[in-house]
Amino acid sequence: MKKTFFVLNFVIIASVIASLSVLNSVFAWTEPASAPPSGNVDAPINVGSKLQSKAGGLGLNGADASNKHGLSVNTGTETAIQTYNASNSAEVVINKSTAGVNINATKKSYNGVYSWIGGADSNAAYLVNTDLSGRGLYALSEGVGGIITGDEMGLLVTSANTGLKTTSEKIGLISQLEKNSAKVSETKLNFSDANNNPVGAGVYSYKTDGTTTNSYAELGRTDIGIKAQGNQYAGYFEGPVYMSGTLTLGKGCNGCKDLAEAMTMAERVEAGDIVAVDAAMRLVRAAKRDKTVIGVVSTEPAMTLNSAAEINGAPVALSGIVTVKVTNENGAIRAGDFITASSIVGFGMKATEAGTVVGKALENFNGRQGTIKIFVDLGWFGADCGK
DSSP states (O other): OHHHHHHHHHHHHHHHHHHHHHHHHHHOOOOOSSOTTTTOOSSSOOOSSSOOOOSSOEEETTOOOTTTOSEEEOOOSSOSEEEEETTTTEEEEESOSSOSEEEEOOOTTOOSOOOOOOSTTOOSOOOOOOOTTSOSOOOOOSSOSOOOOOSSOSOOOOOSSOSOOOOOSSEEEEEEEEETTEEEEEEEEEEEOTTOOEEEEEEEEEOTTSSSEEEEEEESOSSOSEEEEOSSOSOOOSSOOOOSSOOOOOOSSTTOOEEEEEEEBSSOOOTTOEEEEOTTSOEEEOOTTOTTEEEEBOSSOSEESSOTTTTTEEEEEEEEEEEEEEEOTTSOBOTTOEEEEOSSTTOEEEOOSSEEEEEEEOSOBOSSEEEEEEEEEEEEEOTTTTO
C-alpha cells in the first residue's frame, strides 16, 4: 500500500513539474542566442538591445502591411510617426492632421529637407497637385523665399496656362547676370523707380564696377512708353521705323539743332564748312562761284538720316539752324543777309551778286573771320537782291 502511494505521489509531482515547464516555455521569452534574422522569433517582438531584422512587413496601430509595405502605420490621435532630436530642436512629424510631413527646427544652417539624387532624369523632389485651387509648392519666408542654383539651368517652368506669376509690393521679378562676381546686366519686371512711379520692365547694363549704370531701357513707365539711355546710342534700329505721333527732339539750346544727312568725304571737312560735291558726289570745301555747292557741315545735328561713321562721311545740314564759318570779304554781315561761298575755301560771306546761297544770317558779324548761326535755305540769290 505504501509503495503504491509513493508511486502515485511521484507521478503527480512529475506531472506538475512538466506542466510548469510547458507554461514557462509558453509565457517566458529570452533574447535570441544568435543574431537575427536566423535567431529571431515570431512573437513577442524582440525588445532587447541586439540587432534584429524582420523578413516580412511590419504593421503598427493595427495597420496591415501585407506584402506591399515594409512598414505600415495607422495614425495615432495626432500623427503616424514623430521623431525629435534634442541637440538641435528638430522635430519631424509624418501624417499630421494638417500636413503630410511637418518639420520644425531652430538650428542655424539646418536643412528641413535635403535630397540628393544621382540618377539620370531623376528628380530631387517631385511635387504634384491635381487640384487647380491647390499648390504644388508653397514657400514662406521673412527673408529669401527660395534659392535655386544649377550648373546647367537654375529653373525650368512649363505650363499649359500660366508659366510664372509673381506678386510683390515693390519689385515683381529681378533677373541678374554676374561675371567674376560683378553685376553685368539686370532685368526687372513690374517695379517702382526711385520716385515710386510704376515701371513695366527695365533692362540695364553696368560698367566694370558692377554698380554704375552704363545703359538702360525702361518700358511702360507712368508717362513714357519707352525710355532709353546708352553710352553711344540710346536706340539703334535695323529696318524701317514708323511713328504715328509727333517727334520732338531736344538737347542744348532751344531751336539750335538741324536735320542732316551724312555724305562721304573726298577731303577732310569739318563742322561749319560750306561744302560742294565732286563728280563722285563726295564732299569738298566749297569756293567762290562753285556750281555744286550743297550746304554746310552740321556741328551737332538733332537727327542724321544715315551713319557718317559707316561711310567715312560728314553730316550736311538739310534744314534748321546751323553754325557756319564766315569772313568779311563782302563787308560786314547783318542778320537777314544771304550767305554764299567766299574765296576762302569752306568759308561764307554776304551774298552781293547772283549765285547759290546756303542760308540766311541770324546774327551780325563785323570781324575778319569767325562763325555765325544761319537758317539753312539752299537756293539761288538774284543779282539785284543785295543792292
